[in-house]
Amino acid sequence: MTSSPSAGSAELDTSNAPALLRVTGDWTLAHYADLKRQRDKLEGRYDASTHIDLNGLGALDTAGASLLVELLGAERLGQSPQHPTCTLSPADRALLQTVYCSLADFCVPIKEPEISVSVQLLTRIxxxxxxxxxxxxxxxxxxxxxxxxxxxxxxxxxxxxxxxxxxxxxxxxxxxxxxxxxxxxxxxxxxxxxxxxxxxxxxxxxxxxxxxxxxxxxxxxxxxxxxxxxxxxxxxxxxxxxxxxxxxxxxxxxxxxxxxxxxxxxxxxxxxxxxxxxxxxxxxxxxxxxxxxxxxxxxxxxxxxxxxxxxxxxxxxxxxxxxxxxxxxxxxxxxxxxxxxxxxxxxxxxxxxxxxxxxxxxxxxxxxxxxxxxxxxxxxxx
Structure with a gap:
């Protein structure tokens, strides 16, 4: 019997020092709105010393991977999937790395300043x-x-x-x-x-x-x-x-x-x-x-x-x-x-x-x- 998919979640455990951020459940497009709200709530509540636990991560797609990149940050995401205690599948590792590299290389296009008609006329002349x-x-x-x-x-x-x-x-x-x-x-x-x-x-x-x-x-x-x-x-x-x-x-x-x-x-x-x-x-x-x-x-x-x-x-x-x-x-x-x-x-x-x-x-x-x-x-x- 196939189990129903569980919604993904991100919980910050501050009972121990350093704090631990647990990522569990399915991070997919179906739960994107809820996951985005959770990411917004956690923003600013952890720092570089916070440990990351990805062992409870379920299904993962591109939408969920982009939220994880925004949640964990570039430096920690570049290190966590390679951690020896991490049980991520090779496919999830590759997906996270691909999304991480794509977002790292992405640059917001700079809008060219508008040129006045007189300047354009002088340029053509x-x-x-x-x-x-x-x-x-x-x-x-x-x-x-x-x-x-x-x-x-x-x-x-x-x-x-x-x-x-x-x-x-x-x-x-x-x-x-x-x-x-x-x-x-x-x-x-x-x-x-x-x-x-x-x-x-x-x-x-x-x-x-x-x-x-x-x-x-x-x-x-x-x-x-x-x-x-x-x-x-x-x-x-x-x-x-x-x-x-x-x-x-x-x-x-x-x-x-x-x-x-x-x-x-x-x-x-x-x-x-x-x-x-x-x-x-x-x-x-x-x-x-x-x-x-x-x-x-x-x-x-x-x-x-x-x-x-x-x-x-x-x-x-x-x-x-x-x-x-x-x-x-x-x-x-x-x-x-x-x-x-x-x-x-x-x-x-x-x-x-x-x-x-x-x-x-x-x-x-x-x-x-x-x-x-x-x-x-x-x-x-x-």
Missing amino acids: GRAVDVVWKDTLQLLGFVGLILETIVRGLPRPKSWRLTSVVSHIEQTGLDAAPIVALLTFLVGAVVAFLGATVLASFGASIFTVDLVAFSFLREFAVLLTAILMAGRTASAFTAQIGSMKANEEIDAIRTLGLDPVELLVVPRVLALLVALPMLTFLAMLSGIIGGGVVCAVALDISPAMFLSLLQSDIGVQHFLVGMVKAPVFAFLIAAIGCLEGFKVSGSAESVGAHTTSSVVQSIFVVIVLDAVAALFFMEMNW
């Missing part, structure tokens, strides 16, 4: 500035590496990769000519139409010719072309080199003893240095033609008169101001596109992220440099 600074240093270093590679290859004609350069000129220049011509033609027409509309109220519609010519020769042609190249060519460079980096083809090139910068970057840079000025010149022509069409249709300015006004009012320095910016933009767009390709970590997601980054950085750099150049040329009266 600081991180963004740090990222921009590091990206700028990387770009400057990469520009230096490209220039060093070009200079090193000049006295070695056999290292020139003319076939690759011509192929990239076709991809970046010839294939982009239709979209550049169409876009600048339409923008030239819009600028001429807006200029004619505004200047008509002042009786100065004839100056629409000067407006179109000045805007396209100095700013619009090179800026629109550079932005198109940033979106079309820089992204292509990043995707091409990034895919090679993801497929470990860059490592294979280095293993063969070849220089990836000389093999992949320099031909693309040289190709864009040739293509972007040509496209800029095409954009100037297309924009002026678009403005001439609107002038002929809306203002009754014949093509001959249009050309005569261009020749008399527009100096060649305005054409040179626009053209001199094209190689600088081309070099930076190609460098940013190739650098972002080398930053790809190896996944398709990384290729997409760096492709987007190359377009954003290229457009940002182009617009900032164009603004700085415009201010410089205006101050120099060029």
